[in-house]
Amino acid sequence: MSIDLLAPARTASVLSRANPLSKLASALLLTLALLLTVDWVSASVALACELLLLPLAGIGGGLLLRRGWPVLIAAVVGGYGSALLAPKTGAALLNWGPFLFTTGSLEAGVAIVLRGVAIALPGILLLACTDPTDLADALAQKLRLPHRFVLGALAAMRLVGVLVEEWHTLGMARRARGGGATTGPFAGLRASLGQGLALLIQALRRASRLAVTMEAKGFGAGPRTWARPSAFTAVDVAVLAGGLAITAATVASAVLLGTWNSSLS
Amino acid sequence: MNDGVRPASVRARGWGWRHADRPVPAVANLDLDIAAGERVLLVGPSGAGKSTLLHALAGVLGHDDGSDETGSLLVDGAAPAAVRGRAGLMQQDPEAQVVLSRVGDDVAFGAENLQVPPEEIWRRVRASLEAVGLRLPLDAPTSALSGGQKQRLGLAGLLAMQPGLLLLDEPTANLDPAGVLDLRNAVVRLLERTGATLIVVEHRVPVWLEVVDRIIVLAPGARNVPGGVLFDGRPEDVLGSAGSWLAGEGIWVPGHIPAVPARRNSAPGGMLLQATGLAVSRQRQANPSRRSSRFRRPGRTTPGATPGTAPGTTPGATGGQTFSPAVAGLSFPVLSGQALSITGANGSGKSTLALTLGGLLPPVAGTVAASPLLARGERPDPYRWKGPALIERIGSVFQEPEHQFITGSVLDELRFGPVKLGHGMDRVEELLERLHLTHLAEANPFTLSGGEKRRLSVATVLATSPQVLVLDEPTFGQDATTWAELAGLLRDLLDEGTAVVSVTHDSLFTEVLGGARLDLPDDGGNPPAAPVAVAASGPGTATTAGGSREH
Numbered sequence: 001m002s003i004d005l006l007a008p009a010r011t012a013s014v015l016s017r018a019n020p021l022s023k024l025a026s027a028l029l030l031t032l033a034l035l036l037t038v039d040w041v042s043a044s045v046a047l048a049c050e051l052l053l054l055p056l057a058g059i060g061g062g063l064l065l066r067r068g069w070p071v072l073i074a075a076v077v078g079g080y081g082s083a084l085l086a087p088k089t090g091a092a093l094l095n096w097g098p099f100l101f102t103t104g105s106l107e108a109g110v111a112i113v114l115r116g117v118a119i120a121l122p123g124i125l126l127l128a129c130t131d132p133t134d135l136a137d138a139l140a141q142k143l144r145l146p147h148r149f150v151l152g153a154l155a156a157m158r159l160v161g162v163l164v165e166e167w168h169t170l171g172m173a174r175r176a177r178g179g180g181a182t183t184g185p186f187a188g189l190r191a192s193l194g195q196g197l198a199l200l201i202q203a204l205r206r207a208s209r210l211a212v213t214m215e216a217k218g219f220g221a222g223p224r225t226w227a228r229p230s231a232f233t234a235v236d237v238a239v240l241a242g243g244l245a246i247t248a249a250t251v252a253s254a255v256l257l258g259t260w261n262s263s264l265s
Numbered sequence: 266m267n268d269g270v271r272p273a274s275v276r277a278r279g280w281g282w283r284h285a286d287r288p289v290p291a292v293a294n295l296d297l298d299i300a301a302g303e304r305v306l307l308v309g310p311s312g313a314g315k316s317t318l319l320h321a322l323a324g325v326l327g328h329d330d331g332s333d334e335t336g337s338l339l340v341d342g343a344a345p346a347a348v349r350g351r352a353g354l355m356q357q358d359p360e361a362q363v364v365l366s367r368v369g370d371d372v373a374f375g376a377e378n379l380q381v382p383p384e385e386i387w388r389r390v391r392a393s394l395e396a397v398g399l400r401l402p403l404d405a406p407t408s409a410l411s412g413g414q415k416q417r418l419g420l421a422g423l424l425a426m427q428p429g430l431l432l433l434d435e436p437t438a439n440l441d442p443a444g445v446l447d448l449r450n451a452v453v454r455l456l457e458r459t460g461a462t463l464i465v466v467e468h469r470v471p472v473w474l475e476v477v478d479r480i481i482v483l484a485p486g487a488r489n490v491p492g493g494v495l496f497d498g499r500p501e502d503v504l505g506s507a508g509s510w511l512a513g514e515g516i517w518v519p520g521h522i523p524a525v526p527a528r529r530n531s532a533p534g535g536m537l538l539q540a541t542g543l544a545v546s547r548q549r550q551a552n553p554s555r556r557s558s559r560f561r562r563p564g565r566t567t568p569g570a571t572p573g574t575a576p577g578t579t580p581g582a583t584g585g586q587t588f589s590p591a592v593a594g595l596s597f598p599v600l601s602g603q604a605l606s607i608t609g610a611n612g613s614g615k616s617t618l619a620l621t622l623g624g625l626l627p628p629v630a631g632t633v634a635a636s637p638l639l640a641r642g643e644r645p646d647p648y649r650w651k652g653p654a655l656i657e658r659i660g661s662v663f664q665e666p667e668h669q670f671i672t673g674s675v676l677d678e679l680r681f682g683p684v685k686l687g688h689g690m691d692r693v694e695e696l697l698e699r700l701h702l703t704h705l706a707e708a709n710p711f712t713l714s715g716g717e718k719r720r721l722s723v724a725t726v727l728a729t730s731p732q733v734l735v736l737d738e739p740t741f742g743q744d745a746t747t748w749a750e751l752a753g754l755l756r757d758l759l760d761e762g763t764a765v766v767s768v769t770h771d772s773l774f775t776e777v778l779g780g781a782r783l784d785l786p787d788d789g790g791n792p793p794a795a796p797v798a799v800a801a802s803g804p805g806t807a808t809t810a811g812g813s814r815e816h
Contacts, residue, residue: 133370155364161408162360168547172625173668176661177725178652178685194671201711202667209361216323216354217364217375217422227373227386 013058026243043114075116083109273429279336293492309483353423362419369403413444515744523749534601542631544593604780
């Protein structure tokens with residue numbers, strides 16, 4: 001649930017000790033390289049490296065599937081579509097009416113699946129081993145983003161977990177009033193809209209009370225100190241070097257094997 | 266020791282404040298001197314501007330267009346907004362008290378804003394958590410805390426700022442009795458430690474009586490009332506001269522128990538609902554058909570099997586395949602004309618049980634079955650009833666009235682249910698009268714006072730004349746006037762044959778309603794076999810559950 005996502009158990013994993021910014025930079029670099037080409041070699045190399053990194057982020061196979069299944073489904077659907085629509089080169093593998101798959105189109109489809117998963121995985125990795133509070137600290141202290149904005153967003157994110165619970169409560173409270181779906185095709189939609197509006201009202205009122213709490217605690221008055229100094233350490237050097245190495249291996253393998261297929265042209 | 270805290274003083278001269286878009290000032294003509302280190306209880310009828318004064322002292326009253334300030338209000342001789350951090354403010358909503366996701370970070374937040382050096386912050390964080398009695402790891406998630414713990418967390422955050430003036434705005438309104446005492450004691454320890462000045466707003470005088478050395482009563486704001494201070498002095502003097510007046514204004518004063526008319530007939534009638542081997546949980550079930558195999562069976566609960574796990578939460582990180590219900594193995598009847606009070610510690614599953622009885626949650630195991638008397642042609646399981654069928658049989662009143670408001674005016678709220686059922690509106694007029702809401706018929710429900718919201722939320726549910734009424738903490742945070750009205754209304758309903766089930770921490774309320782009491786065990790304990798009779802204060806209300814006289 002979103003509550004767990006906001007305050008994940010502090011794990012002893014190596015990557016969770018790295019500064020969020022170095023992880024972000026490495027992930028962006030690799031993602032950018034993968035976006036520039038559509039081929040199965042670069043995607044496979046990147047995917048293999050990412051899977052090897054999973055233990056470093058403290059992610060097991062089960063957690064990966066729970067977090068990543070929507071991505072996997074989207075990638076497979078995208079790959080299937082590509083295989084169906086790609087130029088039909090090579091020998092036919094399946095020819096059944098409008099469904100014609102050739103070795104060439106199948107290769108394109110597989111490349112799309114691998115690439116999709118390889119692009120999404122760094123994001124999942126980053127989320128799993130990064131504490132939102134650490135990220136906010138790094139954004140405000142290292143990137144010098146305005147702390148009013150960063151900490152305000154962080155506090156608002158905490159309320160999201162509260163809202164999830166409130167939604168369930170509102171649903172029951174409205175059923176107890178005889179609200180909720182009854183008859184007609186649009187009754188359900190209308191009931192959900194009403195419930196959404198009620199949730200919005202609750203959210204705004206709570207947010208304004210939270211703003212008073214923050215203001216009363218001296219927030220936004222001027223410069224502040226940071227109880228958790230955001231620092232770069234040797235781990236960050238390793239993370240950046242690793243990110244560079246994986247990106248280089250990805251690009252080099254595709255270029256050397258001649259499969260580099262620029263998505264820009 | 267005083268941790269280097271310098272208590273703050275307060276001085277008001279002809280001070281007044283009018284919120285934007287309000288014709289009448291919230292506070293007017295206030296003259297007040299509070300010396301450094303004084304402990305003041307601030308009371309007054311609703312609308313006397315107590316919260317406005319506290320917000321002003323904390324320096325967080327927004328100067329929007331149209332708001333109007335008169336006179337002067339000073340903290341340590343300076344404008345409050347200029348010395349923000351000298352005063353620490355706590356509000357009544359525990360959820361709005363917490364800023365960050367981890368306990369240590371949240372306590373540190375205020376001190377960071379005051380530019381305290383990091384090493385000093387962490388020293389203060391540990392000392393503050395210790396002082397408020399929260400012995401939790403610094404990286405514990407704040408979302409797992411109870412309401413009372415959140416309030417104490419907020420207090421620790423204030424303590425870390427080392428304010429000279431502590432402002433508490435109804436800090437115990439949303440807490441159960443144990444939480445109230447824990448918070449009060451934490452405040453006392455804090456004051457002894459720092460010697461800070463205290464101003465607490467609360468309409469339950471007994472809670473703070475031994476803590477404060479002065480009571481100030483504010484006059485209600487009105488167009489032709491001068492406002493300002495009505496009474497001011499030592500607690501015993503103020504209560505001695507103004508105790509009855511305060512009680513009449515709805516303030517809980519020691520020795521003044523609100524009068525509630527006695528019940529006229531108290532024999533319970535026929536059985537309306539029967540719980541059998543019932544286990545309840547708020548967690549949603551992925552597959553209802555397999556539900557009985559996924560949960561521990563009632564009657565086979567293993568006490569202490571998951572130590573340290575809050576009831577209803579997933580034990581460990583096993584992925585949510587199995588979890589223990591909030592409470593299990595309950596069998597009891599709900600009888601016509603009988604009050605049933607569900608009591609027990611926080612987290613014992615009281616609210617979840619109320620939702621299940623109200624047909625809003627499915628049972629995890631066992632059944633809730635409506636008798637033919639109540640079902641009137643519907644199937645026995647209330648959870649399977651459609652909305653209209655439910656509201657003319659079982660009415661559920663939620664703890665937070667705002668959750669149940671659906672329309673834009675008091676009148677529309679009351680009409681909502683009857684219109685759904687295609688009924689006439691005769692009941693609506695009667696309820697407006699009976700709950701003193703007639704003059705508010707056109708008002709927006711969200712703009713009402715706390716007591717008015719509570720009365721409206723009960724009235725909306727009564728508008729469809731349910732035979733069973735389920736209320737979750739109906740008296741939480743209510744003033745004595747609303748309390749007495751509510752108790753009187755429920756006694757009338759009981760006399761008319763309605764079954765009243767209430768989840769409550771309020772022992773006085775339980776006593777006044779009489780009937781039976783079902784005390785839920787703490788986590789892991791064995792459930793009670795049956796409800797027990799309440800030692801009633803009214804005549805002839807004592808009766809055990811299990812009566813079977815049919816109408």
